[in-house]
Amino acid sequence: MTEVEMPRPKVGERTAAGAPGWPMLGAVLVALAAAVALFFTGQPALIGLGVVLIVAAAVTSVGLTAVAPGEARVVQLLGRYVGTIRTDGLRWVNPLTTRRKISTRIRNHETERTKVNDAEGNPIEISAVVVWQVEDTAKAVFEVDDFAEFVAIQTETAVRHIAGIYPYDAHGDERLSLRENADEITGRLSEEIAARVESAGVRVIESRITRLSYAPEIAQAMLRRQQAGAVVAARQRIVDGAVGMVESALNQLAEHDVVDLDEERKAAMVSNLLVVLCGDRDAQPVVNTGSLYQ
Numbered sequence: 001m002t003e004v005e006m007p008r009p010k011v012g013e014r015t016a017a018g019a020p021g022w023p024m025l026g027a028v029l030v031a032l033a034a035a036v037a038l039f040f041t042g043q044p045a046l047i048g049l050g051v052v053l054i055v056a057a058a059v060t061s062v063g064l065t066a067v068a069p070g071e072a073r074v075v076q077l078l079g080r081y082v083g084t085i086r087t088d089g090l091r092w093v094n095p096l097t098t099r100r101k102i103s104t105r106i107r108n109h110e111t112e113r114t115k116v117n118d119a120e121g122n123p124i125e126i127s128a129v130v131v132w133q134v135e136d137t138a139k140a141v142f143e144v145d146d147f148a149e150f151v152a153i154q155t156e157t158a159v160r161h162i163a164g165i166y167p168y169d170a171h172g173d174e175r176l177s178l179r180e181n182a183d184e185i186t187g188r189l190s191e192e193i194a195a196r197v198e199s200a201g202v203r204v205i206e207s208r209i210t211r212l213s214y215a216p217e218i219a220q221a222m223l224r225r226q227q228a229g230a231v232v233a234a235r236q237r238i239v240d241g242a243v244g245m246v247e248s249a250l251n252q253l254a255e256h257d258v259v260d261l262d263e264e265r266k267a268a269m270v271s272n273l274l275v276v277l278c279g280d281r282d283a284q285p286v287v288n289t290g291s292l293y294q
Contacts (some may be wrong), residue, residue, distance in 0.1 A: 004192060004195040004196050006195070006196060006198065006199040007199055008199070009136075009139045009143050009199050009201070010142075010143070011081060011138045011139065011142050011143065012136060012138055012139065013083075013084050013136045013137050013138040013139070013201070014083050014084065014138070015083050015084065015085075015086070016073075016075040016082055016083025016084055016085050016093060017082070017083060017093070017094075018065075018085060018091050018092055018093040018094075019091070019092045019093075020089075020090070020091065020092070021064050021065065021066075021089065021090030021091045021092045022090055024060060024063070024064060024092040025061075025064060025090065027057075027060065028057045028060050028061050028064075031053045031054075031056060031057040031060075032053070032054065032057050034050070034053055035049075035050035035051070035053040035054045035057070036050070037050075038050035038053070059095050060092075060095065062095040063092045063093050063094060063095035063097075064090060064091075064092055065085065065090070065091050065092065065093060065099055066089075066090055066091075067085055067086070067087065067088045067089060067090075067091055068088060069088045070103065070104055070105040071088070071101055071102065071103055071104060071105075072084050072085060072086045072101075072102045072104050072134075072137045073085040073091075073099040073100065073101060073102070074099065074100045074102055074137050074138065074141050075093055075094075075097045075098070075099050076097060076098050076099075076100070077094060077096060077097045077098075078096070081138055081142060082094075082097065084102075084137045084138060085099070086104070086137075100141060102134060102137045102140060102141065103134065104133065104134050104137070105133070106131060106132075106133045106205065107131070107132055107133065107148075108129060108130070108131055109129065109130050109132065109151060109152055109155055110127065110128070110129040110130075110210065111127050111128050111129070111152075111155055111156050111159055112127065112156075113125055113126075113127045113211055114126055114127060114156065114159065114160065114163075115215055116160050116163045116164055117164060118163060118164065118166065118167050118168045118178065119164065119165055119166050119167045120167045120168070122167075122168055122214065122215075123214070123215035123217065124163065124168050124178070124212065124213065124214055124215060125211065125212075125213050125214070125215055126159060126163045126178075126209060126211060126212050127159070127209070127210050127211040128155070128159045128189065128207055128208060128209045128210055129207065129208055129210050130151070130155050130190075130193055130204060130206070130207040131204070131205040131206045131207070132151055132197070132202050132203065132204050132205060133202070133203050133205060134147065134201060134202060134203075135201055135202060135203040136201030137201065138201065139199065139200055139201025140200055140201040140202065143199055143200055143201065144199075144200045147200045147201070147202060150197065150200050150202075151197050151200070151202055154193060154196035154197050155193055155196075155197075155207075157196065158189060158192040158193045158196055159189065159209075161192065162185065162188060162189050162192065163178065166178050166181075166185060168212070168214065178209070178212055179212065182209065185209065186207060186208055186209055189207050189209070190204055190206065190207040193207055
């Protein structure tokens with residue numbers, strides 16, 4: 001399988017500098033209360049100080065950031081990445097920064113039913129589901145335009161690639177096939193998807209093929225081929241069993257001296273037993289009232 005080579009990321013996640021939010025919220029409320037008290041003094045100097053306190057409280061409150069569980073905030077200062085907030089709860093960071101919300105929850109993506117050609121050129125329909133999660137928020141934001149769309153496109157690309165390098169059915173050959181080696185194929189699918197989305201800071205948890213079938217235009221022909229193969233396999237098993245039974249019958253007759261059979265009589269018995277055991281219909285018994293040679 002061809003190794004996927006993606007560009008090396010230029011940025012990695014790090015923790016943003018900040019402080020607990022509740023003490024800062026308390027300081028803002030105290031400043032506002034002090035400003036209101038200063039306004040009631042009526043003194044211009046104190047009123048001016050109250051205005052300064054209100055402005056300072058307003059600026060400080062801008063830095064308050066609520067982070068829910070399963071979310072993160074990517075913090076930028078004048079366009080420069082300064083870190084990521086992953087601690088849930090109320091946090092405070094530099095008020096001049098911008099904070100982008102990124103979900104770090106586990107997600108599912110299911111590809112559309114896609115028609116591709118397998119390794120033998122047969123048209124098949126295939127779809128898959130991938131379970132993924134954002135692992136590095138900095139890569140997810142700055143290395144690709146839209147990491148969710150990137151995962152969707154790379155997953156479909158990997159599914160098409162995997163479907164094109166393996167046959168749908170091995171037909172008894174010693175090679176991997178999409179139908180008979182589901183665990184191995186899905187393992188390689190997960191590896192390829194992980195390699196494709198690693199640069200976007202995404203971790204692939206699992207992937208599975210959810211639909212796999214021949215395309216409608218050849219489905220009937222392939223069904224007849226599978227049925228013919230099953231019939232041949234069943235007949236082969238019947239013949240192997242019948243030969244073993246005939247051999248056992250001849251050996252037991254010889255060991256117990258039930259009857260003395262020459263080669264011609266053995267051949268006739270073998271022929272009759274094989275007809276009875278291998279036939280697809282019930283045999284009709286025929287009573288021989290003459291000699292064994294008539």
